[in-house]
Amino acid sequence: MPQEPSAIRTFLQSRGNSGAADATFRWMMVLCALSIFAIVALIATELVMHSQLSLHKFGLRFFVRSAWDPVNNNFGALPFIYGTIASSLVALALAVPLAVGVAIFLTEMCPKALRGPLSFTTELLAAIPSVVYGLWAIFVLVPLLRNYVDPLLIRALGWTGLFTAPDFGIGLFAAGVILAIMILPIISSLTREVMSAVPHTQREAVLALGATRWEMIRMGVLRNARIGIVGSVILGLGRALGETMAVAMVIGSSPTISKSLLAPAATMASVIANEFAEAADDTYRSALIEIGLALFLVTIVVNMLARLLVWAVTRGAPARVS
Amino acid sequence: MTSRLNSSAANRRWRWFANHMASWLSVGATILVIAPLIAIFIDLVYKGASSLNLNFFIKTPAPVGEPGGGMANAIVGSAVLLGLASSIGVPIGIGAGIYLAEYGRGTKLSHVVRFTADVLNGVPSIVMGIAIYALIVAPERGFSAMAGGVVLGVMMIPTVARTTEEMLLMVPHSIREAALGLGVPNWRSMLSITLKTALPGVITGCMLAFARVAGETAPLLFTAFGNPFVSTDLTRPIEALPLQIYVYALSPYDEWHRLAWAGALVLIVLIVVSVALVRFVTTRGALKGAS
Amino acid sequence: MGVGIEVNKLNAWYGANHTLEDITLHIPANEATALIGPSGCGKSTFVRCLNRMHETNPIARVTGEVKVGGVDIYSDTSAVEVRRRIGMVFQRPNPFPTMSIYDNVASGLRLNGFRNRRVLDDVVERSLTHAALWDEVKDDLKKKSGASLSGGQQQRLCIARALAVDPEVLLMDEPASALDPVSTAKIEDLIFQLKVQYTIVIVTHNMQQAARVAERTGFFLNGKLIEFDSTHKIFTNPSDKRTEDYITGRFG
Numbered sequence: 001m002p003q004e005p006s007a008i009r010t011f012l013q014s015r016g017n018s019g020a021a022d023a024t025f026r027w028m029m030v031l032c033a034l035s036i037f038a039i040v041a042l043i044a045t046e047l048v049m050h051s052q053l054s055l056h057k058f059g060l061r062f063f064v065r066s067a068w069d070p071v072n073n074n075f076g077a078l079p080f081i082y083g084t085i086a087s088s089l090v091a092l093a094l095a096v097p098l099a100v101g102v103a104i105f106l107t108e109m110c111p112k113a114l115r116g117p118l119s120f121t122t123e124l125l126a127a128i129p130s131v132v133y134g135l136w137a138i139f140v141l142v143p144l145l146r147n148y149v150d151p152l153l154i155r156a157l158g159w160t161g162l163f164t165a166p167d168f169g170i171g172l173f174a175a176g177v178i179l180a181i182m183i184l185p186i187i188s189s190l191t192r193e194v195m196s197a198v199p200h201t202q203r204e205a206v207l208a209l210g211a212t213r214w215e216m217i218r219m220g221v222l223r224n225a226r227i228g229i230v231g232s233v234i235l236g237l238g239r240a241l242g243e244t245m246a247v248a249m250v251i252g253s254s255p256t257i258s259k260s261l262l263a264p265a266a267t268m269a270s271v272i273a274n275e276f277a278e279a280a281d282d283t284y285r286s287a288l289i290e291i292g293l294a295l296f297l298v299t300i301v302v303n304m305l306a307r308l309l310v311w312a313v314t315r316g317a318p319a320r321v322s
Numbered sequence: 323m324t325s326r327l328n329s330s331a332a333n334r335r336w337r338w339f340a341n342h343m344a345s346w347l348s349v350g351a352t353i354l355v356i357a358p359l360i361a362i363f364i365d366l367v368y369k370g371a372s373s374l375n376l377n378f379f380i381k382t383p384a385p386v387g388e389p390g391g392g393m394a395n396a397i398v399g400s401a402v403l404l405g406l407a408s409s410i411g412v413p414i415g416i417g418a419g420i421y422l423a424e425y426g427r428g429t430k431l432s433h434v435v436r437f438t439a440d441v442l443n444g445v446p447s448i449v450m451g452i453a454i455y456a457l458i459v460a461p462e463r464g465f466s467a468m469a470g471g472v473v474l475g476v477m478m479i480p481t482v483a484r485t486t487e488e489m490l491l492m493v494p495h496s497i498r499e500a501a502l503g504l505g506v507p508n509w510r511s512m513l514s515i516t517l518k519t520a521l522p523g524v525i526t527g528c529m530l531a532f533a534r535v536a537g538e539t540a541p542l543l544f545t546a547f548g549n550p551f552v553s554t555d556l557t558r559p560i561e562a563l564p565l566q567i568y569v570y571a572l573s574p575y576d577e578w579h580r581l582a583w584a585g586a587l588v589l590i591v592l593i594v595v596s597v598a599l600v601r602f603v604t605t606r607g608a609l610k611g612a613s
Numbered sequence: 614m615g616v617g618i619e620v621n622k623l624n625a626w627y628g629a630n631h632t633l634e635d636i637t638l639h640i641p642a643n644e645a646t647a648l649i650g651p652s653g654c655g656k657s658t659f660v661r662c663l664n665r666m667h668e669t670n671p672i673a674r675v676t677g678e679v680k681v682g683g684v685d686i687y688s689d690t691s692a693v694e695v696r697r698r699i700g701m702v703f704q705r706p707n708p709f710p711t712m713s714i715y716d717n718v719a720s721g722l723r724l725n726g727f728r729n730r731r732v733l734d735d736v737v738e739r740s741l742t743h744a745a746l747w748d749e750v751k752d753d754l755k756k757k758s759g760a761s762l763s764g765g766q767q768q769r770l771c772i773a774r775a776l777a778v779d780p781e782v783l784l785m786d787e788p789a790s791a792l793d794p795v796s797t798a799k800i801e802d803l804i805f806q807l808k809v810q811y812t813i814v815i816v817t818h819n820m821q822q823a824a825r826v827a828e829r830t831g832f833f834l835n836g837k838l839i840e841f842d843s844t845h846k847i848f849t850n851p852s853d854k855r856t857e858d859y860i861t862g863r864f865g
Contacts, residue, residue, distance in 0.1 A: 006779050007732070008722070008736065008777075008778065008779040009698075009779050011722075011725075011727060012505070012697045012698075012722075012725060012778060012779075013694075013697075015697075015725050015726060016694070017691040017693065017694060018507030018508065018509070018510075018691075018693050019691060021507060021509055022507055022508040022509050024509075025508070025509035025512070026425055026508075026509075028417060029417050029418075029420045029421040029424075029425055030421055030425065030426075031417070032413075032414045032415075032416075032417025032418040032420075032421060032483075033417070033418040033421035033422065033426065033431075033432070033435050033483075034435075035414055035418065035479065036418060036435055036438050036439050036442060036479065036480060036483065037435070037438060039442060039476055039479065040438060040441075040442060042453060042457065043445065043449065043450065043453040046452070046453040046456040046457055047449070047452065047453060047456075049456070050452075050456050050460075097351070098351045098354055098355055099351075099355075100351075101347055101348045101350070101351025101352065102348070102351050102352045102355050104344075104348045105348035105349060105351065105352045106352070109345060109348060109349075118352070118356075120601060121356055121359060122355065123597065123601075124359065124594065124597060125355075125358075125359050127533065127534075127593050127594070127597050128359075128362065128537075128590065128593070129536075129537025129538070129539070129564055129589060129590075129593070130537070130539065130540070131537065131539045131564045131567050131568050131571075131586075132362070132366075132537070132564075132567070132586045132589065132590060133362075134568070134571065135567060135571045135582055135583070135586050136361075136362050136365060136366075138571055138572075139365075139369075139571075139579070140361065140365055181358050184355055188355070212337050212338065212340070212341040213341055213344075213345070214340055214341040214343075214344035214345070215337065215340075215341070217344070235444075238444050239444070241446070242444070242445070242446025242447075242448070242449070243446070244446060244447070244448045244539075244540040245539045245540055245564075245568060249568070249571060249572065269446055269448050269540070272448055272452070273448060273540055273543055276452070276455075276543065276544050277543055277544045277547065288452075289452055289456070292448070292449050292452045295446060295448075295449055296445060296446075296449045299444055299445060299446055299449075300441055300444070300445065302444075303440075303441050303444035303445075304441055307437070307440055307441065494707075496703065496705060496707040497707055497709065497710070498669075499666070499669065499703060499707065500703065500707040500708075500709065500771070500774075501709075501720075501724070502666065502669060502696065503664070503666060503696055503700070503701040503703070503775070504696065504697070504700070504720065504721035504724070504774070504775070504778060505693050505694065505695070505696035505697030505698075505721065505725065505778065506693075506720075506721070506724040506725065507693055507725075508693075510724050510725075511724070514724055515709060515724075518711055519709070519710060519711050521711075
């Protein structure tokens with residue numbers, strides 16, 4: 001004999017089907033995810049649209065001309081391309097050996113108690129804003145370079161033509177040094193991740209053959225992690241290419257190409273930072289935006305390449321570095 | 323390879339030497355890396371702390387040459403910008419994260435979204451600034467706090483989305499089943515059960531994104547632009563702490579340099595506290611009780 | 614009062630895997646029905662088809678008819694509504710970790726929009742009493758989290774939670790397999806009391822358990838229902854040789 005449904009059952013029956021609410025919610029979440037595409041599309045569109053003026057005026061030769069003359073509306077981006085590449089290369093040359101060294105120390109040699117605080121410290125380096133690095137670089141690093149390091153470099157390596165007087169401290173080399181400090185944490189932490197992903201059996205196999213610890217690291221770990229380390233270096237390069245504030249503060253902002261690394265220069269990011277807000281002329285702004293477009297494309301390609309390499313190595317064993 | 327490992331006496335000595343060299347070099351590298359960090363912190367405290375007084379927090383910049391000014395406009399400005407940025411970046415980022423972890427799991431679309439988010443994280447912030455300039459500042463014919471807030475908010479989205487996804491994936495499937503088995507609608511289960519369980523981790527992800535954009539300067543150079551007065555008007559230019567530090571650092575005035583150091587100290591403290599909190603919550607178990 | 618379940622030619626697939634073949638049976642109201650069979654025979658899948666929980670897997674597919682109290686749960690109503698009438702207790706206790714004991718039991722109602730505080734207090738007490746847990750937790754209802762109880766208590770909490778929405782049928786998928794013998798005994802006693810008000814379907818790999826608590830038993834093998842009869846008959850004089858082989862321990 002069917003009973004009177006309880007108050008609870010009546011209430012629940014009245015709640016009905018949640019189909020509409022579920023579908024609406026799902027679409028909202030999909031939209032949020034699609035917004036990420038929208039953002040990339042937006043950036044690309046705005047950059048391309050607003051570079052048109054400069055593209056039409058100078059064509060693709062824009063990237064191989066050296067002029068930068070706002071007064072006469074004559075623009076060429078070569079000095080900035082040079083500055084970007086040169087400063088990034090200096091940064092990589094300094095950062096990569098150090099970063100790999102730190103990674104080796106932290107994953108293979110470090111006593112467990114120190115590992116936590118040390119890795120926290122390197123994480124902290126990554127959290128410092130660019131402008132603070134720039135501030136410190138202007139008032140501490142540059143005088144240090146100008147008074148102690150640069151004279152040494154001029155004396156020892158001046159014959160190469162890469163380090164010649166006059167030297168004011170600020171310049172391409174200073175930018176390279178502060179960039180090195182800034183990209184170090186990312187190269188180091190990714191290298192640690194790929195090194196940790198190498199299975200212990202590889203290490204044990206080499207040790208069982210009578211290898212020293214360094215040989216075990218070199219043959220058992222680094223050799224296997226090679227691809228991933230290259231990937232993390234490229235990721236560091238990607239970061240260096242786009243770094244703006246610290247570079248803008250110490251590079252000297254001079255749209256010139258010099259042989260000496262100690263001379264002032266400018267990068268693609270630094271010229272935009274320094275000149276965009278005051279650029280009154282449409283062509284001027286368009287030239288700067290075109291530089292921005294080039295920077296956008298280059299960093300996307302570099303980052304994609306780096307991600308693919310790192311994913312290829314760590315996908316099988318996603319390591320959580322303590 | 324075996325020939326290199328054979329044990330002639332000279333060979334053994336060289337290998338022993340190489341091993342020790344490698345150890346010392348790695349230790350040396352670590353010290354060289356830690357040194358700038360320590361130097362920066364010492365300088366920040368030494369040069370910045372002396373200028374940190376009440377005036378710093380409540381006064382706006384004094385005319386050049388006069389002492390006693392402060393960075394109240396920058397502090398308020400940063401607060402406004404970050405508030406606006408969070409209101410854009412957090413909801414959309416969490417929504418994208420929910421999609422990646424719940425609705426899109428395993429689908430091709432989610433793979434592409436994830437990859438795009440990671441790539442977006444690598445786009446230089448100044449390029450983002452140009453895009454928002456073109457989108458908002460140029461048509462409106464003026465720099466504004468709105469533009470600055472939008473660019474920072476947009477920068478938060480990929481980070482928040484990825485960390486939200488990670489945290490949601492850690493919620494055990496049995497919890498979701500329990501909610502669905504009770505006849506709870508899908509959307510309610512996702513918000514009140516799954517997201518709520520992962521909430522500590524999701525919040526720390528938002529804080530990470532927040533800390534990152536708090537220090538951003540480049541995109542604000544031609545969106546928020548700067549303002550010597552305290553302002554909360556979203557349609558006018560506004561100051562921000564990192565922006566002010568940049569301008570002061572490049573100026574020729576000692577008094578402004580001192581303020582720049584003080585501002586940098588405040589900024590760093592804010593960021594270090596966030597990073598430490600993140601570490602604390604995630605290592606102590608963001609999902610305590612869920613295992 | 615509980616209702617009966619009519620299953621007619623139920624077939625289930627997970628992707629290309631034909632997990633259930635032409636299942637037809639009638640589960641009587643206000644009785645406990647046990648489903649036994651070796652691992653992987655489809656009994657868990659079957660039970661999940663009864664409250665459409667198998668649909669949470671995107672590659673799952675079902676044909677056939679399942680009528681609960683005369684209502685076809687696939688064509689006449691939505692999955693969410695079905696699950697409010699047919700509750701489920703899972704193999705591993707799964708209380709909500711961020712909620713207190715009170716909130717856990719009240720969750721089914723609260724998350725469906727129920728607000729009345731006094732009625733909720735009443736429902737929570739009644740459900741916990743029904744689940745034989747009230748005396749043990751009545752002082753810590755809002756202080757302790759659901760996850761801080763012992764395994765056996767957690768499972769009884771999950772039973773209370775399922776009962777709070779006043780279902781007509783309670784499905785139990787090996788509810789005691791993760792518990793110690795004392796808790797298992799408590800849960801079996803519970804089933805005796807719950808039978809009075811609800812229809813119970815219990816999946817178990819423990820034949821003695823089936824013999825103790827259920828009036829009817831169904832034997833599954835390789836996705837097919839081999840035999841379905843009174844428990845007494847299944848265990849003393851089964852009609853099918855395969856049933857006899859299983860209960861005498863020849864396999865499974």
